[in-house]
Amino acid sequence: MSSHLTVDPIVCDGHGICAELLPEHITLDDWGFPIINPAAIPGHRLADARRAVKHCPVLALRLRQATSPPDGVAK
């Protein structure tokens, strides 16, 4: 089991707060929307990942437990 971030692209409105809080895992595209690195979040960054999830104003960001990595888009 590992933890991965996913985003619901319908709900996300591109505030970009998540990318500021977790730049190693979330970058912004040319339009300001987050590109999520589908790789597992290492243990020492889990607290930061949870903080990013909590600070997303529209609750678009999620932390998921997965045996195989999702593609970064919540589906």
Add this chain to the structure above:
Amino acid sequence: MTATATRAPVITTTPGATLPRLLADGPDLRAHVARHGPLPPTSSGLLMSLEQAGLKGRGGAAFCTARKVTSVATAGGETVVVANGSEGEPLSAKDKVLLTKAPHLVLDGLALAADLVGADRRILCIERGNPVVEGAVRRALSERGESGAELFTTPRRYLSGQENALVDLINGGRGKPALDRPFVRGVDGRPTLVDNVETLAHLALIARYGPRWYREVGTAEDPGTTLVTVAGSVSRPGVFEVAHGWHLEELLAHAGSCKPRAVLLGGYYGRWAGAGKLSELRLDSASLRREGLSLGCGVIAVLDDATCAVAEMARVATWFAANSAGQCGACTWGLRDLAHTTSALGADGPDSQSPGRLMRWANMIDGRGACRLPDGAVAFLRTALEVFADEVQEHLEGGCSRARRHLLPTPAPEPWV
């Protein structure tokens, strides 16, 4: 419907097997029963037959039908089956022709699929505003005298046929995709099997004649026949029923193709293949996969040497942007910018940075929507930039003398209400 003509060449890969299978039917119930006999009751072995027949979905993604059926059947509770005949690909006519010529095969398949997943609602969806198709379907429903299948008509938009959007429409929404997968939570919030109408027609044949018969034509990986729509620079466009594994060039000759410069396989959701590759290609996934291609929804569009490809690319890119549901950032803004930049490439004084920028954006957008609509735009543009690289260079150097022809139709989507 862009192509209404129906030609079904009789081609076989096994002696004694005759084609067409789907398009020789009906359209009326008496002719249908005379040819195929009455609908057999759903036996306990049908799912096994379906699996052995190796049927794959004909809506574009070629997913294993038996697996989809199983996941809905085992989801528990009351379920729903949707026959997807919305066919929003502008060049595709195969579902319209099938529903007009063999509506009873589709309705048989819908009834069988409903039995397989234990559904108590069956819904046949077609795009509204096509009196020929709607008339044929209504006639077939009344001939059967059954109240079981509901007819649902969808707005004239590409996205109406996307399964999440279709479920949203049936549930009374505007037809914008939600993230929920239909087989988990679909119509009325229940597990829903969404199958293309051609897939269901094949199911009706498999139930009657069995998997061995089904495999008498086609290839091991892609058994049976498939409906294709041939369009573009051909003198005899139309819908053909072909055995999987047939040579693409033979089909193109049947359709009266010019000497193609390139062929678009799978419709606007598909990919371009340059002329140099065509002689290798057969109409089955193993052959197409080697070249990074697939048959998709079965649209095969030919582009000739005299038509400006960049102008066609620009119109299709603009069409994709107009068809976005405007919900996801990368799709809404990404497709808009792809459209603007592709259009600028075809206009006076194009920017030499444009092809590189388009590729970068394509990579950035791919896979980032809630549905796969943007992925279609990305595949179309990436392969177009590759296959038409020489012409793109001509545009950048100030001159492409080819005609701007509007070969690929780009109907405006019905507005969202």
